[in-house]
Amino acid sequence: MSESEVAIFVCVSCRRPVEGRDAREDDLPGPPLVAALQARLAGEISVVPVECLAVCKRPCTLVLAGSSRWTYLIGDLDSDRDLEEIVEAARSYAASGNGILPWRERPASFRKGVIARVPPRATAAANPAAPEGLPS
Amino acid sequence: MSESEVAIFVCVSCRRPVEGRDAREDDLPGPPLVAALQARLAGEISVVPVECLAVCKRPCTLVLAGSSRWTYLIGDLDSDRDLEEIVEAARSYAASGNGILPWRERPASFRKGVIARVPPRATAAANPAAPEGLPS
Numbered sequence: 001m002s003e004s005e006v007a008i009f010v011c012v013s014c015r016r017p018v019e020g021r022d023a024r025e026d027d028l029p030g031p032p033l034v035a036a037l038q039a040r041l042a043g044e045i046s047v048v049p050v051e052c053l054a055v056c057k058r059p060c061t062l063v064l065a066g067s068s069r070w071t072y073l074i075g076d077l078d079s080d081r082d083l084e085e086i087v088e089a090a091r092s093y094a095a096s097g098n099g100i101l102p103w104r105e106r107p108a109s110f111r112k113g114v115i116a117r118v119p120p121r122a123t124a125a126a127n128p129a130a131p132e133g134l135p136s
Numbered sequence: 137m138s139e140s141e142v143a144i145f146v147c148v149s150c151r152r153p154v155e156g157r158d159a160r161e162d163d164l165p166g167p168p169l170v171a172a173l174q175a176r177l178a179g180e181i182s183v184v185p186v187e188c189l190a191v192c193k194r195p196c197t198l199v200l201a202g203s204s205r206w207t208y209l210i211g212d213l214d215s216d217r218d219l220e221e222i223v224e225a226a227r228s229y230a231a232s233g234n235g236i237l238p239w240r241e242r243p244a245s246f247r248k249g250v251i252a253r254v255p256p257r258a259t260a261a262a263n264p265a266a267p268e269g270l271p272s
Contacts, residue, residue, distance in 0.1 A: 007260030046260045054208075054253040063254050071207070072190075073252050116209050116252055117190040118199050124143030124182045 006066035006094040007046040008086075010034045014059035029060045033079035033086075040087050045094055055115055064090060068122055069099025073115040082109040142202035142230040143182040144222075146170045150195035165196045169215035169222075176223050181230055191251055200226060204258060205235025209251040218245040 012030035030049065037047040055061040058075030065071045072093075077086060085107035092101050098120070101110070148166035166185065173183040191197040194211030201207045208229075213222060221243035228237050234256070239247070 007257070009255055009259070048255075048260050050255050050259070052253070054250050061252075065254060065257060065260070067257070071254055073209075073254070114190050116197075117188070118201060118207055118209070118254065119145055119184075119186050121143070121201060121203070123145070123186070124184050124201070 006064070006069070006090070007048055008037060008041075008090055009048050009050045009053065009063040009065065010037070011051075011053045011055065011059065011061045012049040013051050014056055014061060016059050029079055033060050033062075033077070033083075036079055036083050037086065037090075040083070041090060045090050058113070058115065061115065062086070064093045064099065066094065066099055068120050069093070069096065070120060071118040072099065072110075073117070074110055074113040075115045076113040077109055082107075085109045142200070142205070142226070143184055144173060144177075144226055145184050145186045145189065145199040145201065146173070147187075147189045147191065147195065147197045148185040149187050150192055150197060152195050165215055169196050169198075169213070169219075172215055172219050173222065173226075176219070177226060181226055194249070194251065197251065198222070200229045200235065202230065202235055204256050205229070205232065206256060207254040208235065208246075209253070210246055210249040211251045212249040213245055218243075221245050 010030050010033055012034060014030060015027045016029050017027055034047055034049045041047055053061050053063065055075055060077040060079060061073065061075040062077060063071060063073050089101065089107055089110050092105060093099055146166050146169055148170060150166060151163045152165050153163055170183055170185045177183055189197050189199065191211055196213040196215060197209065197211040198213060199207060199209050225237065225243055225246050228241060229235055
């Protein structure tokens with residue numbers, strides 16, 4: 001598994017505002033999640049901060065992407081509460097052939113937080129007009 | 137522009153139920169959108185039906201994807217009302233270098249319907265630890 005084959009993109013722009021006071025730097029939950037994941041997954045999986053995934057209302061939001069795999073967008077993640085689940089799910093994703101984690105192996109945060117998924121690019125090249133039959 | 141370089145993935149499973157009666161085949165808005173887009177974009181852009189994009193609550197949902205481009209997920213599309221806007225936006229997407237359509241060139245249905253976007257894979261390989269600065 002090369003480091004660049006699988007990547008986690010983490011939105012670092014979404015704020016999680018606290019009612020009753022003005023916005024502060026520490027309302028940004030993305031950067032600490034990037035730092036924590038980079039520390040845990042160094043040499044295994046690239047963890048890349050991005051300025052906007054256009055989800056905006058479900059921080060933290062991240063993407064699991066990899067060659068020949070389905071891409072998954074997951075939101076509502078917390079850098080403290082969900083760190084271990086994200087690390088384990090990312091490793092399972094990297095170990096999978098197609099990026100699809102069996103439902104029973106998905107952590108609770110991933111079951112609840114799925115925003116969307118995108119088929120691998122090869123789906124278009126290999127079969128441009130036939131329905132897909134892969135499980136979600 | 138090769139046909140396989142850019143693809144539109146359309147969810148064909150989401151139902152748009154009508155209150156007051158049982159589900160019917162014609163509550164599925166995805167398949168007619170696939171057929172209409174395939175007719176309009178034959179030889180230009182692959183239009184691929186997929187069974188689930190895991191969005192589920194915003195039919196029709198589609199994905200614009202292409203080599204070296206940002207991937208966009210758009211929902212709340214109607215195969216009659218929005219067909220021309222989808223065709224034009226898909227052509228602009230195919231003609232773009234990075235998949236980002238300037239805001240003023242995005243049709244209304246795309247401005248309202250954005251669900252998420254995903255960076256190109258090269259983002260991870262080229263710059264695994266630096267923030268992205270591309271406009272959304």
